[in-house]
Amino acid sequence: MTRKILDVAPLTADAFAPYGDVIEARGEPTKMINQGMCGRHHDLARLDFADGRAGISLFDAKARHLPHVVDMVERHPEGSQAFMPVSQVRFLVVVADDEHGTPVNPKAFVTAPGQSINLHRGVWHGVLAPIGAPGQFAVVDRIGDGANLEEHWFDDPYIVEAIEM
Template identity: 65%
Template sequence: MTQILRTLALTAQAFAPYGDVLDATGAPDKLINQGLCGRFHDRAKLDFGADGRAGLSIFNAQPRALPYMLDMVERHPDGSQAFIPLHQHPFLVIVAPDKGGTPGTPLAFVTNGAQAINLHRNTWHGVLTPLAAPGLFAVIDRIGPTPNLEEHWFTTPWEVRSA
């Protein structure tokens, strides 16, 4: 038996409890490079804790398809984690509120192909889930001396379907 979870469009307002939506919508905060480049300034609350530093990695994830079976979420208690696609394809973003140390009911978002995300520290989330090839992402997260991963396996998995 599975539980059904319908996807939502990713918006900054709906995603705010879990992290930041990184995009270049609206007017830029300022123009730079002799007015030829719009700067959308300081879009993410990066947080790496006292004993960590920012690291930039490249991930190459295998594409998945909907419906998608969600049986596990994870979180990083010591740092935020940003996923920046190196393509313009939508990807699936799953998050869940914390309910006393375990994840509550998850939410599933689909990006519009021109959005990136930054997950706040300690946010329950699904694994990197591109919906098309290539699955290349730049990832900015904490590099440090202590483990920064906690996993939760659902007793009853969720089936993520299109809205």
């Protein structure tokens, strides 16, 4: 088995755009609501479902530690999937391009406190991986009948050895 090192970059909207949306407050709120007491940062993620409906779930994720092995990625062909940490935990986001149904060219990002992500429908991605501490996440994804999960196991896993914190 060959060890492939996967470098990690800070999560930015531009770098992540091919895979999904970075959900974070950028600049001033789009609109003031609730008698001027609440600023709304409007429509920050493109939710996309083939059928079914949007649902909100809570995920309790155990802490991951370095080195972190990326031996599997998955995708959801029937709907997008958003991950929003309830606590200020940082998390590792692994995504990959698709080449004829196979994930290729994986990339790794690390979130900053206050950042969330929305994975576009069909994007290959790693498992939920809070770094250094457990985390609870609100997840918005498709609720409906039929299969909405494909997994790919790498013959040679990737290793995340270090993350700039």
